[in-house]
Amino acid sequence: MDLSALREEYTRDGLSREDLNPNPTHQFTKWFEQAQEMQIAEPNAMSVATVSPEGQPSLRTVLLKYYDDDGFVFFTNYTSNKAKHIAHNPKVALMFLWLGLERQVIIRGEAEKIGKAETMKYFLSRPHGSQLGAWCSHQSSVITGRKILELKLDEMKRKFKQGEVPVPSFWGGYRVKPEQIEFWQGRPSRLHDRFCYSRNENQAWDIERLAP
DSSP: OOOOOOOOOOSSOOGGGSSOOOOOHHHHHHHHHHHHHHHHSTTEEEEEEETTTTOOEEEEEEEEOOEETTTEEEEEETSHHHHHHHHHEEEEEEEEEGGGGGGEEEEEEEEEEEOOHHHHHHHHHHHHHHHHHHHHTTTTTOOOOHHHHHHHHHHHHHHSEEESOOOOTEEEEEEEEEEEEEEEOOOOOGGEEEEEEEEEEOOEEEEEOOOO
């Protein structure tokens, strides 16, 4: 199938140096709130890129659960492939794609596990079904069919019928501490606007325009 003629011309908006907040977290908040106002589906969905010990890159989509100046937090099974990759090489990349706004945000940094208390606080805020679901899957392992997951869920419903669902020991959060944050705005003729915040030796942020 030839897709060479399939293209969109990005004409919605531009991005200049004067538009940018000196703090990339505040700039991210501005764009994230605009994505919410546009009712973009799952605006907190982000791709997480990791590298295996063999050097093979992997990519998957997870949900950002909260963020601040210290980093961007997501949750996962600590036996998953992504967790194994992070244990070997904590350098990761995140990407948010908001096509309705013709925008991307790309974050590069290091991932580290968050504390147990922080994990518990979030876990207790999850719907009951999501709490049970965390117990049901050894993420990334091979299974013979969906029936295994359904039987495991029934087992967990019986096991935790009388009280709160505890946090699994193999489940928790990662905080990605950014070293670079790039804001990408689509423009006509593929001459997109790109600005990259990079953390310098004083832990302040330098901002540079990048060629599209």
